Structure formats: C-alpha cells, structure tokens
Amino acid sequence: MLYLCLKYLHVIAAIFLFGFGMGSYLYLIAASRTANPQVIAHVARMVVRFDTWITTPAGFVQIFTGYGLLRLSGLPISTDWILTSLIIFACVGALWLPVLRLQNRLWRMAVQAGEAGAVLDVRYANVYRAWFWMGVLGFAGMFVIVLMMVTKMTPGQLLGYWL
Template structure:
C-alpha cells in the first residue's frame, strides 16, 4: 500500500479517535449537569454505542496504519519518538477498556434510576468520578501523542 495513503488513514483514524472520543466525553459530562437519570441514560447509551462502533475501531486502524507506515519506511522500532509514541498509545489504550466498562455500568445504573424514578446513588457517582478522571488522563495522553508525532521527539528529549 502507498505510504501517503497509509498516512492519510492514520490521520483520519487520529481525527476519529480524538473527535468522537472527545465529543462523547463532553456530551456525557454535559448530560450530568442536569442530574436527570433519563438524560444521562440516553446520552450514555449513545456514547457506549459510538465508542464501540467508531472510536474503538479507529484505535485499531491507528495502530495498524502506524505499524504499516513504520514497516514500509524501514524505520527502526528503537527510534526514541516512536518508542515514546507507542508507550503513550498503549498507556492510553490501557485506560480505554476500563472506560468502556464504566460507561456501560453507568448507562445501566442510569437506566435503572430512570425506570424506577429514583436518583442516582453513591455507586453511580463513584463510577462517574473514576470515568471522568480516566478521561482526563486519556485525553492528556492523546494531546501528548500528537505532540510526539508532530515533533518527532520523545517526551524525555524535550528537557
């Protein structure tokens, strides 16, 4: 496959990862401002769906297209910026599965509260806080990985 086509796929996957991920995150955060379990359940349902169908596959496209570009270019895997990018990518990825699980649990609890007409309990808010801070860490990593890829320098080379 042509290198420029791979680069295009890699960039589009990054846009989907960042765009859909950030959009989903912000919509779910915004849904919590009204503290209405019906709204939270509806938004959480969409977020879970989008993250499963769009954001997660984009992560795989990102990884595969990056691998293909490095292989096609004959770049050594020991390059500092590449090792840094992979370290950040897999660190953010390690947050992703727990985030997906938390979102699904939050969706179920919000649906139950909406169906029974009750408020969201302490368990729900504990899950939400964990999800919120994992999102902050994950998006911090995504900002960092874009910086690494643009500058072609590992974070430890900046100092």
C-alpha cells in the same frame, strides 16, 4: 503512494479517536451534570455505541497504519519518539476497556434510576468519578502522542529544545 495513503488513514483515524472520544467524553459530562437519569441514560447509550463502533475501530486502524508506516519508512521501532508514543498508546489503550465498562455501568445505573423514578446515588457518583479521571489521563496521553507525531520528538526532547 502507499505511504501517503497509509499516512492519510493514520491521520483520519487519529482525528476519529480524538474527535469522537472527546465528543463522547464531553457529552457524557454535560449529561451527568443535569443529574437527570433519563437524559444521562439517553446520552450514555449513544456514547457507548459511538465509542464501541467508531472510536475503538479507529484505535485498531491507528495500530495497523502505524505499523505500515513504520515498515515503509524504514525507521526502527526503537526510535525515541516512536517507542515513547507506542508506550503511551498502550497505556491509553489499557484505560480504554475499563472506560467502556464504566460507561456501560453509568448507562445501566441511569436507566434503572429513570425507570424507578429515583435519583442517582453515591454509587453513580463513584463510577462517574473513576470514569472522569480515566478520561483525563487518556486524553492527556493522546495530546502527547499527537505532539510527538507532529514534532517527531519525545516530550523530554521538546523540553530540552525549548530550554
């Protein structure tokens, strides 16, 4: 029963990571496309809050429940799909702190522009571009991790299976 409870929490945490993360990502993209500093500031503030208070803790739940599942299942950490998913998870996690910082910068830049009645300049565009591409990389990694969770195969094993 403990295994099933941990598995349930692990899946829920994955849904939160993916769902809230993707929602935040898409909302900030949509807000940025308006080029309206007030809209961007409002949305970025919510994105920073949700990613700090919901998405980040979900990542920690993933770590703890994944470890528990690993221990209860008796699978070695060196199992191909587990090790590969951990490496990708670490890479995605390494993007996370910079992403949060960039979101904070986007928020502050939008607030400052809104208060000054100014338009967002090239600095905003540069920070936004870095944030956007880090998001693309992070979500690509998350898609692969979920694929491995479902199939219990690495991407290389899947390609060999399909070919």
